[in-house]
Amino acid sequence: MPTLPPLSRLRTSARALGLVIATPTGPGEPLLAQAVSPWLRRLPYAVAFAFVASLLPVTVTVLANDYGVNGAIAGALATAQTAPLLLAVARPLQAWWIIMTADVLGALFLLGADGVAGRPWPWTPMIVVGYLALMVALGLREPRRTLLGVWLVTGGAGFLFELLSQTRSDGIHLLLFILSGAVLLLTATLRERGDAQRRLVEQETISEAERARRTLLEERARIARELHDVVAHHMSVITVQADSAPYRIEGLPEAAREEFSTIAASARESLTEMRRLLAVLRSEGTEGERAPQPGLERVQQLVEATVRAGVPAELSMQAGLGPVPPAVDLSAYRIVQEALANVVRHAPGAPTRVSVSSDGDRLTVLVVNGPSGEAGSPLETSGTGHGLVGMRERVRLTGGTLDTGPLPEGGFRVAACLPLALGTKEPA
Known part of the structure; x- marks a missing residue:
């Protein structure tokens, strides 16, 4: 005799499909905050730290040695362009504002640098790598309207720098514009698919609970209909005994006769009300239930x-x-x-x-x-x-x-x- 499957199976199967990756979290919550495994919850921080640890020294070295930027300025720019990736785990949009501002300032500083000729500008290769990692975090958290704005700002900034100095630009802004759009589209699609699957799991859970509740109510109504005959029999006996008592018992005082009459009237009224209740409980196709109940x-x-x-x-x-x-x-x-x-x-x-x-x-x-x-x-x-x-x-x-x-x-x-x-x- 099987029973309804436990509600937790639906949630477990959803997590097994990896949908927890795209499950929305509250403001300030890190990515994968809904994951069951603590190792999985720490994974976004580990990935972000790996990006920062690899990009920060490389950016400082390239800016100082290849582009001829002052060491202090190179260190400040590299830190501002890479360190906010740690913030992107929990607040990717705020991290984007910091990194985008740092990237624009870096492009402006490189305008006056001596080593820009023949090298990527306005974005360095390290900026492209870090920016695409940031787009992954954004795509998994932010709505489509925000992602579209981020993408257009990215393309707009690159286009303005192209107009500012066409001789220095080598088309890397167009590459970043295309790649960032592709990453945003892919991650947003993954997140929306996860949202749809999560809503489906929730709806199935609610439907299962509603089915169980409806089953319980149907069984209670069925039992109430079946017990009608039992209760009606006893009420009928009370009515008959109360009506016949003045005739079966000699010498009853008038007060006792009135009491028996009141009891009989109350019993008949109860029978009438019970039949009305039964009419409410009965559904179509239950006329056969009026037959005597088995035992x-x-x-x-x-x-x-x-x-x-x-x-x-x-x-x-x-x-x-x-x-x-x-x-x-x-x-x-x-x-x-x-x-x-x-x-x-x-x-x-x-x-x-x-x-x-x-x-x-x-x-x-x-x-x-x-x-x-x-x-x-x-x-x-x-x-x-x-x-x-x-x-x-x-x-x-x-x-x-x-x-x-x-x-x-x-x-x-x-x-x-x-x-x-x-x-x-x-x-x-």
Whole structure:
């Protein structure tokens, strides 16, 4: 008897697909902050540190030796162009403002440098590498409108420097413009795909919870409809006894006659209100539920029908069970019915034993089936959970206990203990 899959499976499968990489995080949260593994959460910082550690000394050396920039200025520019990559892990847009400003200032300083001729300008190769790494962080965090603005500013700055000094420019600004656009497009697509997958997982989780809730409500409404006959019978008996009491008992004082009349009127009013409630609970196609509700006397018919369906089932019912309250009688029948139906659906051909016994205070219903005796696949490979939900609600209604679960050697066990005195509560 399968149950609904645990909600955590959907989240686990989503993480297994790597969707956590593109999962949005709150302001100031680093990339991969939602990752389960601490090593994965530290990975963005490790990558950023590797870029800074490699680009910073190379940038200082190239600016000072190849471009002829003053050492102090080269160190300041290199630090401003590379160190903010560490900030980009948590706040990529703020890091872009710093790096973009530093890159523009560096291009302006190189205008007056002696070693620019024949070398890339306005962007150095180290700027291109660091800028593309920054675009990855931006694309995984920022919305499309922001990414488009960043891309246009990047191209606009390069175009302005091209107009400023066409003799120094070697087209590297166009290369950065194309590469940054490609990286932004790729990472933004990955992030949006991750967003869509995450929303799908959340929707499936919500739908699963709603299905479970709807199942519970449907089972409760069904039980309420079935108990209508039981309650209506007792209310009818009260009405008849209250109406006939003045005629059956001689010498009743007038006050007692009025009291019996009031009791009968209240009982009739309760019956009317109960029928109205039943009309609300009934849905289309449930007219057949107005038939008398079954009880333990029909369990033998259930077992015989199960045998005809190809399941070798046997019944052991204690002789002289004694009086069973109608609610317990109906609940016990429905528990056996659902348990046998699940055996037919999920374990065809499995040997099954049904046992109904009583110790005077409690009614015990036991349905045990072994492994499926047929090589073929079961009629149903997945369940809706209605069966177990209905059993639990019926047992809870009567104040009993329910124990269900697979057996070590294969098969399944359903054991219900229902108190015969409905005012008592079974220990958990």
